[in-house]
Amino acid sequence: MRVTFLGQAGLYLETEQGTILCDPWFNPAFFASWFPFPSNDDIDLESISHPDYLYVSHLHHDHFDPEFLRDHVDKRATVLLPEYPIEQLERELRELGFQRFVKTRSAEPVELDGLRIMIVSLVAPTDGPIGDSGLALDDGRTRIFNQNDSRPIDLEPLREFGHFDGYFLQFSGAIWYPMVYDFPQRMIQNLGRKKRQNEMARAKRYVEEIGASYVFPSAGPPCFLDPDLFHFNDFDRDPSNTFPDQTVFIEYLAEHGIDSGRLLLPGSVTTLLDGRCEVRHPSEDAVEAVFDDKRAYLEAYQARKLPEIRRRKAAWPHGRVDDLIGELKRWWEPLLAQADLTCAGVNGRVLLEVLDEDLGDEQVVIDFLDRRVDAWKGEPCRYRFRLQRPLVETCVLERHEDWVNELFLSCRFVASREGPFNEYIYNWFKGLSPERLQYAEGWYAEQAPSQELIELDGYLVQRRCPHLKADLAQFGVVEDGVLTCRMHGWQFDLATGRCLTSDDRRLHSIPAEQAERAAQADADAIG
Numbered sequence: 001m002r003v004t005f006l007g008q009a010g011l012y013l014e015t016e017q018g019t020i021l022c023d024p025w026f027n028p029a030f031f032a033s034w035f036p037f038p039s040n041d042d043i044d045l046e047s048i049s050h051p052d053y054l055y056v057s058h059l060h061h062d063h064f065d066p067e068f069l070r071d072h073v074d075k076r077a078t079v080l081l082p083e084y085p086i087e088q089l090e091r092e093l094r095e096l097g098f099q100r101f102v103k104t105r106s107a108e109p110v111e112l113d114g115l116r117i118m119i120v121s122l123v124a125p126t127d128g129p130i131g132d133s134g135l136a137l138d139d140g141r142t143r144i145f146n147q148n149d150s151r152p153i154d155l156e157p158l159r160e161f162g163h164f165d166g167y168f169l170q171f172s173g174a175i176w177y178p179m180v181y182d183f184p185q186r187m188i189q190n191l192g193r194k195k196r197q198n199e200m201a202r203a204k205r206y207v208e209e210i211g212a213s214y215v216f217p218s219a220g221p222p223c224f225l226d227p228d229l230f231h232f233n234d235f236d237r238d239p240s241n242t243f244p245d246q247t248v249f250i251e252y253l254a255e256h257g258i259d260s261g262r263l264l265l266p267g268s269v270t271t272l273l274d275g276r277c278e279v280r281h282p283s284e285d286a287v288e289a290v291f292d293d294k295r296a297y298l299e300a301y302q303a304r305k306l307p308e309i310r311r312r313k314a315a316w317p318h319g320r321v322d323d324l325i326g327e328l329k330r331w332w333e334p335l336l337a338q339a340d341l342t343c344a345g346v347n348g349r350v351l352l353e354v355l356d357e358d359l360g361d362e363q364v365v366i367d368f369l370d371r372r373v374d375a376w377k378g379e380p381c382r383y384r385f386r387l388q389r390p391l392v393e394t395c396v397l398e399r400h401e402d403w404v405n406e407l408f409l410s411c412r413f414v415a416s417r418e419g420p421f422n423e424y425i426y427n428w429f430k431g432l433s434p435e436r437l438q439y440a441e442g443w444y445a446e447q448a449p450s451q452e453l454i455e456l457d458g459y460l461v462q463r464r465c466p467h468l469k470a471d472l473a474q475f476g477v478v479e480d481g482v483l484t485c486r487m488h489g490w491q492f493d494l495a496t497g498r499c500l501t502s503d504d505r506r507l508h509s510i511p512a513e514q515a516e517r518a519a520q521a522d523a524d525a526i527g
């Protein structure tokens, strides 16, 4: 198997049975904040544009680059699709013109014309933009696992897949924490130090568990080339910086007795065959050119990209949303009305300070106690986010259902909070549509010790839809003994619990009278 590294989590896999293009990323992501590190500008795009298969692990824009896929990738490629509860990845790829899909089941191997593949999907609200995945591939002579930035919980299916010759995984930060918090500098450094260590320790743990012959650090770190963000880069191995590079991690592994780490640069070609590994870099001095003086390398990279950054920033909307608070109110209040568990989890208010020198600042409170969105009148708030107006306008105009993926990952904001981190708040910003919100609500409900039942048309039924966990108290309608969930239209026969839409889900349902009689019998027996 020949693997060309494309930067970040991008791989071009060549086997005798076909080629697979994985997570190609070439355009800056998250409001022009993230760029691939090192630069992948010299990759010959034509040579990777006609793959047999395309694998996009998830919707984060350093993995899913719609501009690149639209303009460069042959739409005849067959997409290897992870099993996700929400079908947004498939929808987006279809919109780009892809038509052939292999829908995999998580952790179940599939044979494809001589290739054995298995995609492991992670689907908690905290996994990526509700969904992240890794790809295992076996071409008969070589086996690899491209975990990228997913975090598999159950490693047994991976062990059963067989010994891996190559293992590609994330080891570095890919999030805004702690840099954007307005904590004292000392505290940011301490938190950063801890995070850097934890990330590498977690990756090392995976390396030990997977036990592959060769380990390739991938899926980060990105670099930040906008002058506003340039200081986030780890120029000189600062122990408190959360973006250590590939060389740091390979050394870290070696310090812990693991010498299987191999450095890849965009354009490096690795041949994995019969247990051997040979890496060829794009040029003889390619490694030194990047890492000997990383600051100088990044400054030169920045100078090349500044015109593009300026062009992209100039295109951000400004003053195109007249009634910002009204827009957010109309969008979010209906969601708050459905968000019982999210509201209970946040249990407070969140303040968005939308900053603009020309139009004036606006302060919007999201009140999870009273379930309303309004102009802020000084109420105490647990979290505050200071955001530039063009970014918020973009999210409103483009109706982004996942602000974490669009806005927060840009690192172009300042956050403050009282008390500890609250996961529900960030999950709220990931779930800004009824479908996404219901999924998160259902997920929380399932974590609760017992399943809640509701009464519908003389039956006690589970409150959460067996499909994607929508609240049936709100979305369920019954007609002629058939319960229809209006979220996606799945139907269930109330008398038997049988699903009329799919054959692998059942609804727990019991006639209310029968349940009452059973409860009465229990009470009599105790009495």
Ligand code: FES
Residues within 6 Å of the ligand: 465, 466, 467, 468, 469, 470, 485, 486, 487, 488, 489, 490
């Ligand atoms: S959540 Fe999809 S049909 Fe109910």
